[in-house]
Amino acid sequence: MSEPISRKDFLKEVFGFFRTEVEKESRNIGIAADSFLLPPGAGGQDEFLQTCSQSYQCVSVCPYQAIEVFRNDPQDARYGYPVINPRRQACYLCEDFPCISACKSGALRMERKTIPLGTAVVLKDICFSYKGIYCPSCVVKCPLSGIAISMVDNKPVVQEEECTGCGICVQVCPTEQPAIRIKPSTQNRMEKR
Numbered sequence: 001m002s003e004p005i006s007r008k009d010f011l012k013e014v015f016g017f018f019r020t021e022v023e024k025e026s027r028n029i030g031i032a033a034d035s036f037l038l039p040p041g042a043g044g045q046d047e048f049l050q051t052c053s054q055s056y057q058c059v060s061v062c063p064y065q066a067i068e069v070f071r072n073d074p075q076d077a078r079y080g081y082p083v084i085n086p087r088r089q090a091c092y093l094c095e096d097f098p099c100i101s102a103c104k105s106g107a108l109r110m111e112r113k114t115i116p117l118g119t120a121v122v123l124k125d126i127c128f129s130y131k132g133i134y135c136p137s138c139v140v141k142c143p144l145s146g147i148a149i150s151m152v153d154n155k156p157v158v159q160e161e162e163c164t165g166c167g168i169c170v171q172v173c174p175t176e177q178p179a180i181r182i183k184p185s186t187q188n189r190m191e192k193r
Contacts, residue, residue, distance in 0.1 A: 037084040037165065038084070038184070047107075052107035054081060057102035062099055063094065067082050067084055068085060069081070091117060092166065116164045118182040119183050121180065127179035128179065137172045137174055138169035165183075167182050
C-alpha cells in the first residue's frame with residue numbers, strides 16, 4: 001500500500017504538470033502577433049484613421065489603461081493611433097465611455113458604443129480544455145459568463161451574437177500564446193494595410 005501524499009506535495013505535482021503543459025504549448029505554437037482592436041465607438045478602420053486626430057485623449061482617460069498607442073511597426077497604417085491589445089489589457093466597456101466622451105475629432109461616437117469590438121474565437125488546438133485539462137478561466141472571468149461564453153462538456157463555447165469582444169477572456173487565458181482571440185467585428189476591424 002502506498003503512503004498518502006501530503007496536500008503540499010499534491011499541489012506541487014498538479015502545478016508542476018500545469019506549468020509543463022504551458023511551457024510545451026508556448027514552444028510548439030507559431031501564432032501571429034496579437035490582434036489589436038479599435039477603441040469603443042469607432043467605425044471602420046478607414047474612417048477611424050482619417051478622423052482620429054491622435055490627441056490621445058481616449059488613451060489618457062481610460063480608467064483601465066486599455067487604450068494604448070500602436071508603436072509596433074512604423075510601416076503599419078496603425079502606427080501612432082489608439083488601439084486596444086486585449087492580451088495586455090482588456091476593455092471593460094465602461095458605463096459612461098470616457099474614451100468616447102474625450103474624443104473631440106468624432107473618431108469615437110456614442111451612437112456606436114454598442115457595436116461589439118469583435119467576437120471571441122477559441123483556438124481549440126491550444127486551449128487546455130480541448131486537450132482534456134479543465135480550465136474555465138475565460139468563462140469564469142467573462143462579464144457575460146453563461147451568455148457570451150459558457151462551458152459545454154467542460155469546454156468553452158462562444159455565443160457569437162452575445163460576445164462584445166472586450167478581450168477579458170484573452171487577458172486571463174493562462175496559456176503563453178492565448179488560446180482565445182478576438183476577431184475584430186467588420187465595423188471595428190483594424191487590420192494591417
